[in-house]
Amino acid sequence: MELLWPDLPVEAAGANLRKAVHYARRHSATPTRSASKVTCWCCGRTVASTATWSGSTGAADAALASGDARACAAAAALYDGDVLPDDRYEWWAEERRSKARTRYIALLRAAGDWTRLLALDETDEEAHRAMMRRHLAAGRRREALRQFELLREALRERIGVGPDAETVALYETALAEGAEPPSAEQTVAVTLANGLVAWGRGNVEEAGRLAKRARALALDANLGHELGEASTLLALVAYAQGTWHQQFRQEFIDSVRRSANLEGAVFDAHLCFQEFYLYGPEGHEGAESFGRDLLAIATEAGSTVGRALAHLLLGEFALLSGHLDQACEHLEQSLTDAERAGCLSAQSLALERTAEANVRLGNRAVAVALLDRAVPLAHASGIRSHLVIRIHGLRVLAAGGLVEALGAVRDGERLLAEATHVCDPCSMAFRIEAARACARANELARARRHLAEAERISGLWQGGPWSAALWEVRAELRGAAGQTAQAAALYLEAAELYSTLRSRSRRPAAEPPPATARAITSPTATLS
Template sequence: MGGFRVLVGQRPVPDAVWSRRKPATLVKLLALAPAYRLRREQVMDLLWPELEPAAAGANLRKALHAARRALDVGDGPGEGTALIGSVGDLLCLPSDEVSVDVSDYRALAAHARQTRVAGAYWDALDLHRDGLLPEDRYEDWASAPREELRADWVALATELASLLEEGGEVDEAARAVARLVAAEPAHEEHHVRLMRLYALAGRREEARRQYDRLRAALGAELGVEPSPRAQRLYEEIRGGRGGEPDLAVELWEKVGDLRAQSGDDDGASRAYEQALRAVTEPVATIRLHRRMATALLMAHHTDQAARHLHAAEALAPDVAERGRIACVRAHLKRECGDLDAAAALADHAHEVALEHGGEDDVVDALEALAIISHMRGDWRAGLLAQIGRLAGTDLGGRVGRYLEINHCAGQYQLYGDAFAGDVADYARQTLALAERSDAVAVQAFAWCLLGESMLLRGQFEEADACLARSCELYTPMGSRTVALPWLRRAELAVCTGAFDAAAAHLKWATAIATVAPTSRHAWARLHAIAALSALEQDDLDAAVEAVAAAQVTASRYGDCPSCGALLHPLGAETLARAGDLAGAREFAAVAARTVDTFDSTAWRAMAASAAAWVSLAEGDRGAARDGFEAAAAAFDKAGHPFWTARARRHADAAG
């Protein structure tokens, strides 16, 4: 990052020895590759795509010889040969002896996201410098990793700014957003955010100057004026109103909403508390108390949530707001174990929402009813009862959020010992009722559930037809819908060896998960299937990339223990095969904890498989064989033939 430079030990390699571009590019490619290794054919395709294999091979041999000579900066010749190794068809750097700042950045970014310590974020951001290999900005092979790292850096800086805002460190948040403005000068949202932060910090003149910079940047790059929203903010700041309580309330409420969406309930509570300290308008006060109660309930703080709901009710809310409060009270009763009272409140909230509320209120009430039905053990009957309510109801952009809750409950049905046997029959019953009621969204859900059941049972042709129909029904509902049927189609394609089709389905699912409001249910399974596809093709590097990506998305969006359970055994397998014993152990521990929470034969099989991979990485082949055999027996009992056969292959290999 910031420019290509190589040191061997403490000795720098002189820039002059890289006068020929191809040897330097070879070192760069290896330094950026997963595990610092690439197949010779990959290197030839990247460096000499226009040449025949024989000519490209000859050029590679020359470049490799020159690169090794360039690295001979020690006491004698031959050091470069040791530093760029050749193992069969692979060229590699010594992974246990090499340090690359790109890898350092990724490690620092992951540490920052795990610890949520501002200093860790700054360390990672500073390492990015001027981006990846600025001298190669026009090279095709460098563009993808450069853009990936740049996008991650922007996301990291955005996360830091939100973290600092949440903690009330407005000046430091402004410093983080200023970095974003410098990196993306024509991105209006960064400028507007910085203007708000300057205003909140009392730095009005800087806020006004920031608007001038925004106007100049938009005019120079896009030939447009700032948006009406940015102009209104500028007028507020120029008129002396930009740092008043209303602006503080809006900012903190937005921070709270963002934190809630990412699953950071404690952070959301702190942000809503900051907003409540500044708010003066009664309607906003009621809304903030309700949102504060919701965040507290997600963190299981029932007493505090009850106090905020009482405060909201004491301010005499209107009918629609009383319905919203009733919905939150339903969650409070559920959290306290009074499921009958919770169901009655959610029913009331739904009736009020239909008559007086909006689209969001209707979906919130339906979500509450789905969760309560699942907790009561009558989710199946609860969904069937809701189908009539959904007839003629436009769920709009929230259709994905409502159905994602039901898909999540469906995973318990598919993998739970008490339910899995007749899931297909229940899906057919649901489909028939949804068709009679013309509830298209539930039809899409039922086709997916039926396809999932057949997929797990090894009925691949029938599964593909059902899942394709689910995708067909979901597609017109918009991009912010449900990724699961595309994910299951990708899983099916891997099971049948259709890896190109799997990649296409995963690409579609990724697009949905990127914008869906409940994407935490999708990301872990998405990356798990990508890892499975790579493992089945013996592409360990791609599997490692998928597992690393899963850890990044979990830190951004949160995860769902049941929807993401497949990642744990595949993550353990990937990292065990890659030699990362600590990482494999971590995935195996999570798989074991999942069984403690959701005990079933299928999830026990996943945990046994994960533990077996750890045993294999530790060198205990006997324990590994026994673990794989236990996993195969459990998968067989659960009726999952693909996973049974796979575990048996691993047992034979371990033996």
């Protein structure tokens, strides 16, 4: 009843369940049994499939213990798909499905079935490396190079990391075996890969040196995609060194003055850092002058994309400051320029932010329509792992009622379950809004899971509206559990933090705190 009718009282949900079972008996050949307060529906093929694999666990364990590749391959052949595939996104089916899938993957690995492993997980670096070695042993050098590129793309898009040192060394070996010198793309690729290895080892200086070299090579060869990767690594280094603001400005200037449509790649690479600049613990003081500086640079260079990004930043600043009309003007201009330049990520963000402004203005229908326009743009962009989940967070916020909000939560949960990688900071808005909606629906366990994820993510970059929003959601959970005194104390804690943030941002005293502090986009603050 909690799964099917979460918004209904127990008695009404029970009546719905009894009616559903009645029609199931009339229209299904599969039997149902009712005893006391428990109803069991035999689901036929799905349950039989699960039982077949469960019954093979002894053979699977024996094959794994023996280490025999053929025995492992034979045991893996008994696997006929995920457990309860029709309930793929339900938390209650996850544990059993995860155990079966983990055993299946272990069998494939022991059998050396790298092709099937990659079909299951395109980020499996061991499988990619084994395929590279297989190609090189067979004299298929180009296929080995292509395998490395597939790995790089998967790791970048799905997880946000680079290959490890062993894989990079294997790639360099494949490059050295060729008669022709490496291409510009290949040179940038190996430079970036080594830079990421250095970053992973904590060698910030070496990572920065390699990132700068990769960026210079990408600029000279007009390689927008590779420039974005180099910019991402430079952003990480600059953030660690406390110089991100200067780094982004210089990259923006270089890209707009080259007139090579590289501005979008630079912006995409710096997206999360720019959002942190707006919403970070130091407040957003200086963001307006920074945005106007970028706008002047882009206008002088005649860069349409640059203007779109500068107006977007100015629109975000105005939105955070509570100047909604001004925000909509900047965002409308950003959308116009972004559409003219074909910059998908800027279009998606401009629509998303305009939707946010309309939510705060009470225009929920307008906001939903804008989000509908943003969804395909976000999916088609090069940074969909950042943009799509942000839209889901706003969908929960823009919902017209609790049932609609829970539907939006379910959609976001499906995205998180289905996607191999979703940017953690960009998912903060969804986690906060999902926890709030579930708390209001009295689904406290579900709310706590989202809150726990939000608390984990907040540890990535502490401070800012995140901390206040987390206290607010904790208060809502306590209130939903009937603990009114504890809830009141937590609300006061949230209010104090919001007030501190308002003082840092130097907003006029009459202005309320921003209704949306998301995320690097933080969640909605609804304080009385």
